[in-house]
Amino acid sequence: MTAARSLPADGHPSPPEPGLTADEVVARAERIAAGLVDRQQETEERGYYGLETHNELLNAGFYRLLVPRRYGGYEFGLDTYLRVVTALAAGCPSTAWMYTFGASHAHVAASLFGEAAQDELFAGGDFICPATVGPVGFAERAEDGGWIVDGVHRYSSGSPYATHFIGHTLVAGGEGEPPAPMLFVVPRDQWERLDDWGAQLGLKGSGSHSVKIDHAHIPAHFALPGTHMGVTSVVEGTPGFALHGNPLYGGGVLSMIQFQVGALAVGMASGALEAYGRLMLDRTTIYPPIVPRAEDPDFQLHYGEAAGRIAAARAALTDAVRQWHETAERGSAAFTREVDLKLSLISSEALRLAWSAVADHLFPTAGSSAVRTGERIERIWRDMSTLHSHGGVSVFLAKLAGRELAAEVFGLAHP
Structure with missing residues (x-):
């Protein structure tokens, strides 16, 4: 398990609990x-x-x-x-x-x-910053060299208590060239959170509201070319590694973002397995012989199958993260786009295993009363179903990542 690496620079604060492990x-x-x-x-x-x-x-x-x-x-x-x-x-x-x-x-x-x-x-220490990937609108140059950005950025998960927001927009290209994406960050006092979240099937409490920006002015150093998932590369080094001296800030950003999806899926499935285990102890079979579910071979099989898939998902994700750290330790040059994509796809497989544990074994055999609205397994099934509608899962991991990896391996133009 990786602990903190670098020491505070002179004149900078220590964390609230310096000895926290x-x-x-x-x-x-x-x-x-x-x-x-x-x-x-x-x-x-x-x-x-x-x-x-x-x-x-x-x-x-x-x-x-x-x-x-x-x-x-x-x-x-x-x-x-x-x-x-x-x-x-x-x-x-x-x-x-x-x-x-x-x-x-x-x-x-x-x-x-x-x-x-x-x-x-990071002046405030605590940092909460939702981000979206799809470009919204066009940025205009400000007189001081900064940018004017606006637009409504949907599905900004984490926005209710946020300190900042990271979004993407487009900037005009040269003559005959298409517009190019630009990443930008905006402090909380320059955007509004809309009250438009909660009617979805699942993840209703995820704070994924829209962020509305109305011609906010941002300084030039708050904007970067490209996107944090698609275009941005770390192979030539990162400002973060140069500043902090920790490979944590020199590794691939794309795979780190995708790891979260795997971690969420493993956690959700683990919660469903725990709830299913309680049902096995508390409830009986409905056909003779009437015995506690925990003693029934069929329920034992479903529990074991689900437990094995969740354990495999956790192991795959754990090893992917280990590979991430080891690659970052070798230097940013080792963190090619090919490596970033391979690690991202491991997270995708962890998600697939976790979902199959819930969808194939736990949800359909828990019983109708266990999947009524508000029951724990019902809620997890809804949340995991909604997870699959996320663009990073349904579009990037499901389609783009595999094609782009193949193109990288065979030296072809990206699809």
Whole structure:
């Protein structure tokens, strides 16, 4: 398990708990997750987790896990961070989704932006920054060399308690050239969260509201060419590694983002398996011989099949994260687009295994009363179903990543 690496620079703050360990961070996530189950209904009705949960995550230091130590963060590795996400997802998928897609973009900011931008972005220590990938509108040059951006950016998971927002837009190309994507970051006081989330099938409490930006002015150092998933490459080094000296901020951003989907799926499926296990102890079969489900060979088989698939998913994701760290340790040049795509696809397979455990074994055999609205297995099934509608899963991982990997391997133009 990766612990914090670098020391705070002179004149910069220490984290609130300088001696906090990775094991304690994960233990805190497990304790918090146990209390999330009873809040799921109110979280769904509200559309995001409440202040009580937010303060628990805040006080546990979870909004600083990937923030550099230079800025009062903990700078833990991806392995520790993703174990936290998995633990939270076992308690409440919506809460884990909202948390990770707000907190994880500290890694994007700390890897890709320069020192001037990071000094401003991380000034508060805690960092919550939803991000979207699809470009919205066109950016215009400001007189001071900065940019004017606007538009409505949908599905901005993590927005209710956010400190910033990362979006994408287009800038005009040269004569005869198509427009090019641009990544930008906007502080919270320059955008509005719309009240438009909660009517979906699942993940109703994930805080995935739209962000509305009305001609916000951002300085030039708050914008970067490309996107954090598609165009941005780290093979020539990153500002984050140069600034912090930690390979955590020199590795592939694409695969790190995709790891979250795998971690969420493993956590959700683990929560479903736990609930199914309780049903096996509490309920009996409906056809003779009438015995506790735990004694019935068919229920034993379904439980075992699901448990094996979830364990395999967890193992695959764990090894993918290990490969990520080992590759980053070799230097940014080793983190080619091909490597980034291969690691991303491992996360996709972890998701596939976790989903099959729930969809093929746990949900259909739990019984009708166990899948009524609001029951835990029913909610997890809805949440995992909705996970598959996410663009990163249904479009990028399901279609684009595999084709692009093949093109990379065979030296072909990207499809």
